[in-house]
Amino acid sequence: MTSNLAEQFLLDPDVVFLNHGSFGACPKPVFEDYQRWQLKLERQPVAFLDSRRGLEANLRAARLALAAELGSAPENIAQVTNATTGLNIALQSLPLAEGDEILTTDHEYSALEKTLVFVARRTGARIVVVKVPMPFVSAEAFHEAVLAGITPRTRVLFLSHITSPTALLFPIERLIAEARARGIFSVIDGAHTPGHIPLSLDALGADVYSGNCHKWMMSPKGSAFLHVRPDLQTMIDPLVVSHGWTADNKEPGVRGPLGNSAFIDEIEMQGTRDPSPWLAVPSAIAFRHAHDWWRVAAECRNLAQETAERVRGQFGLDALSSPEFSAPQMVAIPIPPCDPLAIHDALLADYGIEIPVFAWQDRHIARLSCQGYNTRGQMDVLVEALAELFGLRQRHRKLNTA
Numbered sequence: 001m002t003s004n005l006a007e008q009f010l011l012d013p014d015v016v017f018l019n020h021g022s023f024g025a026c027p028k029p030v031f032e033d034y035q036r037w038q039l040k041l042e043r044q045p046v047a048f049l050d051s052r053r054g055l056e057a058n059l060r061a062a063r064l065a066l067a068a069e070l071g072s073a074p075e076n077i078a079q080v081t082n083a084t085t086g087l088n089i090a091l092q093s094l095p096l097a098e099g100d101e102i103l104t105t106d107h108e109y110s111a112l113e114k115t116l117v118f119v120a121r122r123t124g125a126r127i128v129v130v131k132v133p134m135p136f137v138s139a140e141a142f143h144e145a146v147l148a149g150i151t152p153r154t155r156v157l158f159l160s161h162i163t164s165p166t167a168l169l170f171p172i173e174r175l176i177a178e179a180r181a182r183g184i185f186s187v188i189d190g191a192h193t194p195g196h197i198p199l200s201l202d203a204l205g206a207d208v209y210s211g212n213c214h215k216w217m218m219s220p221k222g223s224a225f226l227h228v229r230p231d232l233q234t235m236i237d238p239l240v241v242s243h244g245w246t247a248d249n250k251e252p253g254v255r256g257p258l259g260n261s262a263f264i265d266e267i268e269m270q271g272t273r274d275p276s277p278w279l280a281v282p283s284a285i286a287f288r289h290a291h292d293w294w295r296v297a298a299e300c301r302n303l304a305q306e307t308a309e310r311v312r313g314q315f316g317l318d319a320l321s322s323p324e325f326s327a328p329q330m331v332a333i334p335i336p337p338c339d340p341l342a343i344h345d346a347l348l349a350d351y352g353i354e355i356p357v358f359a360w361q362d363r364h365i366a367r368l369s370c371q372g373y374n375t376r377g378q379m380d381v382l383v384e385a386l387a388e389l390f391g392l393r394q395r396h397r398k399l400n401t402a
């Protein structure tokens, strides 16, 4: 929001970066901490990666810091590389059988839709996709639509907390409670939520919740977690079997070889890999606290919503949702029918704007992210650029035809 904050990031100053949502962006001090860990690793790889010589304590410290931030106990949180991995671990572990049903919505992330199909093919389960009532203006209508999809065969409820194509904040609390009451596993895709909305995972009560730290928490790419309720952890199998596997995993209370729960050791030991992104999570959390990031986020939210309204206003298009159901710092803005790739490419080439533009169902969308490094002036550039590209105003920028 201020040039001061923009200076804290490594982003190319020639790009109007309005796509924090895809891969995040890491502040300089956090990135430096990440590189410090990597240098330490490279100076003495054996000492660094030997769990007896400090690695396990370092991993645990990161787990502790993250657990405090997310409102859960460190024993329930395992480090994974990304939310896709965390959700794959959980979905591929669930005891599904022929004819069981996985209930989900038509707003899910495409990679996880594929994971559901993969799981369904392997197990014989059926995927039931609920159409979410749009525009999204009522939690009640959402709850009713999802609950109407439940049958006696429903075994899994799979929901995004913040959706990717539509940037909606799904009110999932009641659905998680309903699933629990009916013996249905709730599996939540929280790829966009850590650092984006305050989270209290224990209070939320989902059976499985996987989220990325590398998006809105602004830690280095490759830092994410899988959270599983304590009583279900013995059900979870690792995708990669390595030193952490214990044949006796299925007995509650069994410790893994590194002294953590079997759940954590099985998932975190995956063969040789660089744990530095995860080890830098505490400095991302410290950076956020030092800069009062929830206040920054609230300003970003206002700017994102206001910009979305300006764009919609000039096209005369309705919002996808009422403001309380929009992800705070990410808004899916409807734009007129177009070739989305051509608009994306023109925004980047002619105006230096990086923003995802795509077709989703019968809509065309520009998904605006607003983070602390963005400015009001950048939002003006976006509003103006869209007006020009759709012929509402004459182009006064020289096209880059090279």
Ligand SMILES: Cc1ncc(COP(=O)(O)O)c(C=O)c1O
Pocket (backbone or CB within 6 Å): 021, 022, 082, 083, 084, 085, 108, 109, 111, 112, 160, 162, 163, 164, 189, 191, 192, 212
């Ligand atoms: C809703 C949702 N789920 C999952 C993912 C996957 O995240 P990752 O690639 O970090 O696993 C994304 C990525 O943008 C997403 O938007």
